[in-house]
Amino acid sequence: MSDKDDLVLDVSGVTLQYKTPQYLVTATYRVNLEVHQSDRFVLLGPSGCGKSTLLKAIGGFMEPVEGTISLRGRPVTKPGPDRMMVFQEFEQLMPWKTVLGNVKFPMLASGRFKGRDAHERALAAIDKVRLTKFTDVYPHMLSGGMKMRVAIARAMAMEPDILLMDEPFAALDALTRRKMQDELLALWEQVRFTMLFVTHSIEEAIVIGSRIMLLSPHPGRVRAELNSPGPHGDEAEISHLSKHIHDLLFGHELSARRPAGVA
């Protein structure tokens, strides 16, 4: 497979702005990135550097003022089920549908999968995130981690070209977050989906990512793109990478003070 064949997402020179009644906010400035097949691509940067905005633009919710975004060669113009988004907020689940209903909904609404097929795929996805016991339960009866697993199952079941995840574990407690990171990686080992994962935690970026893009503070500009050894890397390598990322993001003087986490 050549390098261009497995290119999934191509963002080039993208500048994103918000027009508020008072002023114009530039969220990202001339960002380039390429996500390839089965990448675990992490966008890492401090809060407010435009990560969510960039993800929204890739999702098709926002038009760049400059630059282009294309998915498998097709320009992104509007939201669509070929890019499934997972958000941080638990409200993304539909409270009026059971776990099964939530997972099935995008398949049926988009017409991507139908009837029996959708049903079986949904059950399989729910099984993958180990929620089979809760298939017919409404979201309000689930814990935060379980809700997030439903959201992930729902996105994965659609078999999108790319999974767009915006700090999906940021609202969870530290223990649950750890567990969810491991589970996500285990799922990736099974399915090898392509994902673009946003986080502001250096630690999380190193655990999750195969490749990490660093964005500068406001307005977000590309600072670096690094390879990560992933969760199986040895400790020395990981701590070296972590320090390196610190230095890139904050300069040398701060790196001694802040061991992990950008914001």
Add this chain to the structure above:
Amino acid sequence: MNTNTMKKDALKLRVRPEFERDLVDASTIGAAEIPLTPLQRLRNNTAFRRGAILVMMALIWQGYALWLNNPLLFPTFSDTVTVMVRDFINGELLGRVMTSMKVLIIGYVIGVALAAVLTTLAVASRLGSDVLATLTAMFNPLPAIALLPLALIWFGLGMWSLVFVLVHGVLWAIALNTNSGFRSVPETLRMSGRNYGLTGVRYVVLILIPAAFPSILTGLKIGWAFAWRTLIAAELVFGVSSRSGGLGWYIFEAREELNTSSVFAGLLTVIVIGLLVESVLFRAIEVRTVQKWGMQR
């Protein structure tokens, strides 16, 4: 030992021994549930408690009316119920109720449909939302009854005048609540819906309406109460000249004949229907929707 070191010792945290233990067996806890006694269960039943209050009120009514002993002013509960049952059986009251209900349902359905159209337009475009905001601001404070003269000019004496007034009574309350419900749908839920490629009417029906259902239900309830009140009032005014009135006309007629227990029977019917719709119909919808979904306690 001087006092200084003694103070220090007193301040030092007492070190308590650490321990680890095997878990207590908790497998029997499931059997420890004690079933509630029938009386306790009855007291936990909302319908029973509210029913008991109604019975109490009926008893007080009966007692007061007997003590007053002036059936022309204040008939007893038993007299009222007797008249009510009699008129239901001979079909008079039932016919009136049917007439009222028919008008009510037509008006309510048209009102809900118009509210749906208006709020959908309001969601779809800024112009629509401005139109809705302006219209509700203008018409919501206008009492429905005040439109009756105009309705009579436009539609003449007949059902459609009432329907017109009812639609006005229902529409704005529902549109206002639905619209504010739509506005408070969480951003991530909206984005999820559009992520699946939902747009237009499908987006409204599949995402916005269920997500805003608590507000919509409130709007429907308020709309219902407005409609019912407006209808009875309009019939009281309107029935005078029409002769084919509903419940309001029944009450008016009874007053003309100084038939107080029939007036009471009519009013009681109004109340009973209101209660039934509110605490049976809407309650059932609530339990099956917003409560089941955990969107409302």
